[in-house]
Amino acid sequence: MQQLTGAGILGTGHYVPERVLTNADLENMVDTSDEWIRTRTGIEKRHLAADNEDTSDLASKAAQQAMDAAGISPEEIDFIIVATASPDYTVPSTACMVQQKLGCTKAGGIDLSAGCAGFVYAVSVGSQMVRTGMYKKVLVIGAEVLSRVVNWNDRNTCILFGDGAGAAVLGPVEEGYGFLGADMGVDGSLGNILSIPASGVAEPVTHRAIDSGRIYIHMEGSEVFKAAVRHMDSTTLRALEKADMTKEDIDLLIVHQANYRIIQATAKKLDIPADKLFINIEKYGNTSAASVGIALDEAVRSGRVHHGDRIVMTGFGAGLAWGSVVMRWM
Ligand code: UT7
Numbered sequence: 534m535q536q537l538t539g540a541g542i543l544g545t546g547h548y549v550p551e552r553v554l555t556n557a558d559l560e561n562m563v564d565t566s567d568e569w570i571r572t573r574t575g576i577e578k579r580h581l582a583a584d585n586e587d588t589s590d591l592a593s594k595a596a597q598q599a600m601d602a603a604g605i606s607p608e609e610i611d612f613i614i615v616a617t618a619s620p621d622y623t624v625p626s627t628a629c630m631v632q633q634k635l636g637c638t639k640a641g642g643i644d645l646s647a648g649c650a651g652f653v654y655a656v657s658v659g660s661q662m663v664r665t666g667m668y669k670k671v672l673v674i675g676a677e678v679l680s681r682v683v684n685w686n687d688r689n690t691c692i693l694f695g696d697g698a699g700a701a702v703l704g705p706v707e708e709g710y711g712f713l714g715a716d717m718g719v720d721g722s723l724g725n726i727l728s729i730p731a732s733g734v735a736e737p738v739t740h741r742a743i744d745s746g747r748i749y750i751h752m753e754g755s756e757v758f759k760a761a762v763r764h765m766d767s768t769t770l771r772a773l774e775k776a777d778m779t780k781e782d783i784d785l786l787i788v789h790q791a792n793y794r795i796i797q798a799t800a801k802k803l804d805i806p807a808d809k810l811f812i813n814i815e816k817y818g819n820t821s822a823a824s825v826g827i828a829l830d831e832a833v834r835s836g837r838v839h840h841g842d843r844i845v846m847t848g849f850g851a852g853l854a855w856g857s858v859v860m861r862w863m
Pocket residue numbers: 564565566569570573574649688689692693727753754755756757758761790791792795819821849850851
């Protein structure tokens with residue numbers, strides 16, 4: 534039996550594709566307005582992958598940045614976890630593509646499906662691999678090319694999502710730092726309010742599914758909205774309790790960037806003031822599993838994160854699935 538060790542983040546990175554789609558561009562595509570999108574979501578623009586860019590390309594670029602920040606080489610990575618709802622293929626996993634693209638010659642790897650809670654789930658799982666001593670360096674990535682699974686004729690969804698990737702290298706840290714508590718939950722009874730109906734064996738991709746648009750994201754927006762606000766503060770409180778902390782201890786709260794109003798509602802329920810809340814949804818839209826990873830990296834690179842800070846990351850999305858992690862920054 535190996536001794537438990539602290540597990541934390543050694544380096545972060547993110548990547549968004551060059552192409553930008555503004556709200557003004559969307560006004561020419563569907564019946565919407567810049568004003569509606571800004572006031573209902575907080576989004577001003579989003580980035581879209583080029584035709585030759587896949588989820589694994591975005592993931593690899595974010596991961597390379599995270600490895601550079603951690604000062605480690607690809608050969609040192611023991612395991613890769615890619616959280617995504619838009620994998621390169623159903624089989625093989627996107628983690629295998631990333632392994633090959635980065636040259637992580639000694640790594641194992643898996644994909645993880647937890648919708649927009651994906652990055653939080655991936656760091657929860659990866660940190661336990663480090664904590665138990667099973668692995669020393671685990672690469673976790675949230676990456677999406679949602680632009681290829683969005684129906685560009687559906688104004689309910691196409692204005693929301695963007696492409697991007699966020700990554701972190703996890704490794705051993707001094708006990709008392711790194712990941713201190715986590716909470717995860719799912720509710721499959723509400724799986725139908727946010728899904729890609731024809732995307733697996735239950736409803737295979739047929740000509741009929743293509744013609745009826747069931748190969749694209751289906752979302753009952755206001756139901757998802759209500760559930761998000763219902764769950765994100767409670768999962769945060771449970772994770773804090775496991776870390777022996779209270780909401781007053783939070784130095785920085787990173788909420789999944791789904792909608793400005795959801796982020797504000799979650800912060801309000803937790804009494805978190807604006808200066809302890811990280812928001813970048815205006816630039817990227819909802820990048821699903823990538824959003825928390827991108828936000829974390831931007832927070833780190835912009836000097837918002839300091840030694841000893843207590844940081845909470847919380848996510849919510851398709852499943853329904855939600856989760857939070859509490860960490861103390863090295
Ligand atoms: O990442 C995790 C999963 N996703 C989320 O967390 C997203 C959660 N949901 C949301 O962010 C919001 O529900 C939306 C932004 C998607 C929609 O905002 P809403 O305030 O819940 O609007 P709604 O769906 O209740 O629609 C209100 C009205 C409707 O018109 P009527 O029926 O009142 O005449 C919609 O048809 O707004 C209309 N509408 C639009 N109008 C202009 C819906 N989409 C648009 C649009 N432009 N793009």
